[in-house]
Amino acid sequence: MIAELGLVALWLAAALAGLQFLGGWLGARSDNAELAALVRPAAVLQAGLCAFSFACLVYLFVVTDLSVALVANNSHSMKPMIFKIAGAWSNHEGSMLLWVSVMAVAGGLIALVERRLPESTMLATLAAQAFVGLGFYAFMLISSNPFARLLQPPADGNGLNPLLQDVAAAYHPTTLYVGYVGLSVAFSFAVGALLTRQVTPEFARVMRPWVLGAWIFLTVGITAGSYWAYYELGWGGWWFWDPVENASLMPWLAATALLHSASVLAARDALRAWTIMLGVVAFSMSMIGTFLVRSGILTSVHAFAVDPERGSFILILLALYIGGALVVFAMRASTVSEGERFSPMSREGALVVNNVALSAILAIVLLGTLYPLLTEAFGVRVSVGPPYFNPVSAIFFLPMLLVMAVGPLLNWRKDQFARVRLPVIVISVAGIGVLLGAWLLSDMGLLPLLGLALSIAVGVGSFLPMRGRSLRRLPLPVWGMCIAHFGIAVGVFGMAADSAFQQERLVAVAVGGETSVGPWRARLNAVEPIAGPNWTAMQADMEVSHDGGAWRTANPQQRNFWQPPQETSEVALITRWNGQLYVAVGTETEDGRWQLRLWWKPFVTWIWYGGLLIALGGALALVGRVSVDLRRRSAARQIAARKAEVTA
Amino acid sequence: MRALLLFLAALLAAPLAAQDGMPPAPYAYRQLDDPAQEAQAAELMATLRCLKCQSQSIADSDAPMAGDMRHQVRTRIAAGEEPEAIRAWLIERYGDYVSYTPRMTAATWPLFAIPLVLVVFGGIIIAKRMRRRT
């Protein structure tokens, strides 16, 4: 019953999307007021129905309704409840339902809330959003129905991949999707503005908070995914430039550039073409990413739901939407005639460098990810991995950091070096000092060395915009910017420190024996079997001590799940302010000793703290802008009310 | 109870150990005694691809073949071979697929040319901005 309700809701939502599309299109073109009046309610209703459909799916997983094929294939009655729920979106059909739900809800929200743009632009935007949504509804209803029933319900389900049975499965896919798919709003706004020739500062001001919201979630989602891979896969790696990882990074790069570009457009009516282009590119990358991950044409540790037939469907959607948006842009290129001028030594100038650098990194990540696909078409198989991505992206990332340290200090339109001479000196001294110190005192590689120095430079520079201003009256968006940039510095510092200073120990230890790594000593007291709700494990009973200090327990496990049968390594993490001890236990050797893997990873947690700081900065900026907007609206309402009083 | 758990754990481990019944190669999970050599080996292993995995380096994989490849890398480095020679040896056997560091070949030159083009292109965009006067 619930499954059928969910399916019906999905169909109705799709129908409403069709209505929203037609109403928006015809309403914008012919100024048909009746049709236009239907569009916003249709969008809101669509959002409600889609959310209801998603709730139905979650319910089916909560009660483990095995007559539904998706539940039977991906769940199990003995799974802990949180993983039953997370299992709803940890598969192809469920995550596609999440996709269309986020699109619908995002569209519904802008329909409900956004009143600042000319009505024709809003209609065109909502029509574009519905047009994209229709394709994905069709995809779901035709080839990826999450509510399909099984004629013969099995006795129990297949269970969820043990690697996914972790609390991060609850928040990583969801935040990632809200971010990823939330960027569809930027796409629709861009297309809507192009079609109605409204690429203006007001348009940028309207688009900005929505992009910011999606971007915050995307940042959290990527950070969460990186941390999850780090502790779940058992080897201490936090980024591998894997195709699925890149698929989430590329929209983020575009969205970051879009945020900055929209700010320029909003403040100075410049960078119009950049803003539109980035708006289109960001969601295009989301769509390309979902294609790469679901079609099976790329090999990845993360790849799920490999199905070329589904891949073909998504490819058609890609061609339609991305091709369509680019064609619209080309045809309306005159709309985005050149905006206000500015001198290279200005904040706009710095942001142009930022845009160029981020776009270049995006292009390189796309190139590296797709290159094996290209050569395979000619019969040659190559692998492109971290040894390529790290240095080549650094070519653009490092100069970008340099500009980022100083850019926020510059004035709009035209500035002079003399004005910022002192901050630049402070930043340079800090950066060069660290560079020389680290170079002389350690044997770090070039890339980590430069990363370390630049992270200090950016860290110092990120708070300089606050210099000379009253901290209590500083606008929230400025706080947000400083904290977000500081977050980048913290993250880069963590990456550089971990890559340069980490120490590894692989050793076979007998029970009762000891080993060491870096400043840590570790004792293996026992290895005992232990059982959980749907797994058994061999748990190592260990104690570790930092620099001769107090002994703390560490209990890494080698875990065996039974439905489906899989082995995972559960690592033990001991966290200090300056790094993490990462302990994994392996198998028993023939002579009764146990394989241990220990890493001392200095400052590795700063990578994810940095990510969270970036998201926090974004959140502060968002709150700041939204509260300003709300105040302006209430002020406008009061003025209108008083006018009405006066004239009455 | 403990005996039961032990039995259960062993029972469940059995099908998973159906890979093969042999112990890992000597240097699959053992570091070289010389830290400098081990560092060289670790750096090389992080850039070689595990052939039986979806997409992992041999340093990050528990697959027996990955362990055997690690053993080869470590023993050869201990014997004095250069990391790049070992990489070339593997490429001679498996093609460029086995190395995550792409070489410059007829098939891969765009990988290196395009970033250069991007640097030039980016520089032109920025330079054009410089030349416009406010």
Next chain:
Amino acid sequence: MNRLRWFLWGAVAVASALFALFAYQLSQPKQEFVQSAMVGKPMPAFSLPPASSSRPGLSAADLADGTPRLLNVWGSWCVPCAAEAPQLDALERSGANIVAIAIRDRPENVDRFLEVYGNPFTRIGRDDISEVQLSLGSSGVPETFVIDGTGRITYQHIGDIRPEQVPKILEELRKAGA
């Protein structure tokens, strides 16, 4: 303005080429296996002890004595290896000289496997740490190589041999001079 338009139509062209690449790759079967790059090159030098009490061990010299052979890389723990046992028998009956390398296998397991599935091999080498397998460019089991009389690898078959693939392998063996 013109420049922007040119750039955008260029972007459309690049996107179209990209989608064409995607479409093409979707239509191709996924390449599961890694081909050996040693096909056409001489066997590397090696010498392996016997894996079974019933057959002698294997060395590179045994493969360069003028007789073309099939080299089967297998393991008793590998399920498809059992599936291809009838085909290997058929090949041996058709006159093929088959040698084997047992990967990561205990002698007692090898013997038990041969008892159950038959023994078409003239020699079986024991490769406990996949050393020779790596030097051949073999990335899994089972795989079958055609080695000509001079010890050069002329053909590689990846995966278990299906009945319909037996003629092809015999053909390759013939081409190698059998």
